[in-house]
Amino acid sequence: MTIRMFIKTVIIAVSGFLLADLFAYGEGPVGKTLVVRHSSTDDTATIQVGGLEKALAVLHITDAHVSVADEREAQYQQYGSRMDNAYGREREHWRTKTKALPVAHFLNLLASAKDRNADLIALTGDIVNNPSQSSVQFIRKALNETGIRWLYISGNHDWHYEGMAGSDDALRKTWTQKRLLPLYPGRNPLCYAVRLGGINFVAIDNSTYQVTAGQLAFYEKEIARGLPTVLLLHIPIYTAASAGKYASDSCGDPSWGWDTDRSYEIERRERWSKSGNLPSTTAFVDRVGKTGNLIAVLAGHTHKARTVKLSDSAVQYIGQATCNGGSRLITFAPCTGDKN
Numbered sequence: 001m002t003i004r005m006f007i008k009t010v011i012i013a014v015s016g017f018l019l020a021d022l023f024a025y026g027e028g029p030v031g032k033t034l035v036v037r038h039s040s041t042d043d044t045a046t047i048q049v050g051g052l053e054k055a056l057a058v059l060h061i062t063d064a065h066v067s068v069a070d071e072r073e074a075q076y077q078q079y080g081s082r083m084d085n086a087y088g089r090e091r092e093h094w095r096t097k098t099k100a101l102p103v104a105h106f107l108n109l110l111a112s113a114k115d116r117n118a119d120l121i122a123l124t125g126d127i128v129n130n131p132s133q134s135s136v137q138f139i140r141k142a143l144n145e146t147g148i149r150w151l152y153i154s155g156n157h158d159w160h161y162e163g164m165a166g167s168d169d170a171l172r173k174t175w176t177q178k179r180l181l182p183l184y185p186g187r188n189p190l191c192y193a194v195r196l197g198g199i200n201f202v203a204i205d206n207s208t209y210q211v212t213a214g215q216l217a218f219y220e221k222e223i224a225r226g227l228p229t230v231l232l233l234h235i236p237i238y239t240a241a242s243a244g245k246y247a248s249d250s251c252g253d254p255s256w257g258w259d260t261d262r263s264y265e266i267e268r269r270e271r272w273s274k275s276g277n278l279p280s281t282t283a284f285v286d287r288v289g290k291t292g293n294l295i296a297v298l299a300g301h302t303h304k305a306r307t308v309k310l311s312d313s314a315v316q317y318i319g320q321a322t323c324n325g326g327s328r329l330i331t332f333a334p335c336t337g338d339k340n
């Protein structure tokens, strides 16, 4: 078993430079000095945050890859069968090596959430293999039955019926509206924020690998609130120090584009852009690394547990895929001990 432990205490002394930077993007109560201390394993994390009044436990679930098809899916089988079949077989639990279907791993984790005193379940995409009505209804019902508050953001598979004509942007818009809305009760699927226990949870859909100017503006507005902020994404943020093997491993990889798209044929989708990342995507990734009150990013996509330091305050927690039984229980706790 590989266990990574690290402890890092930082003081985010908000300098005049950072103050000027934040105010340039929006008004808000910035300038507070936060103390943040991270420690983690592949399935747990504790994040101590200065100023937090009480602990908050978040169960991070990602890449469950559930397919629950019924007769309503028959006409979409040609678009969904590759992914349905790939995740229609039993898969080994990443730790215990016991085998179960992805849907069973997902339900087992939900069943454990109450025993683990989770206050919130955060789902960061690829929860379903395609936007089948039956799968989405199944997921929503299972989540509601936990009695625990939950937040969802899409991955690149949730809205994707393979082989359908149209750009990724257009297909995401169409199938999010047609099928995924029940997973966003009353929220904007592209970006929304929920404040809970003194923490601002900001969800941004980067499942096309890109972040729009509108999403970037939303992020700026939310971080200007000055609260400890947790970002929910599907595709991990790119950092030069932790670049994945492929451009598909992260959001904002400078090599992302037409020439580095290895999967467009097998996934039967639009090939990535010849002009590479949008300027707003690059600006977003840069901004995330400089956000003084960002304390964590929760992401998935690569299916393997990993932690990546993004800044003096923030660590990116990439989750082990739930289709292999993975999850991470993250406890946000008041700071103890060090005051500086």
Ligand SMILES: [Fe+2]
Binding pocket: 063, 065, 126, 155, 301, 302, 303
């Ligand atoms: Fe996935």
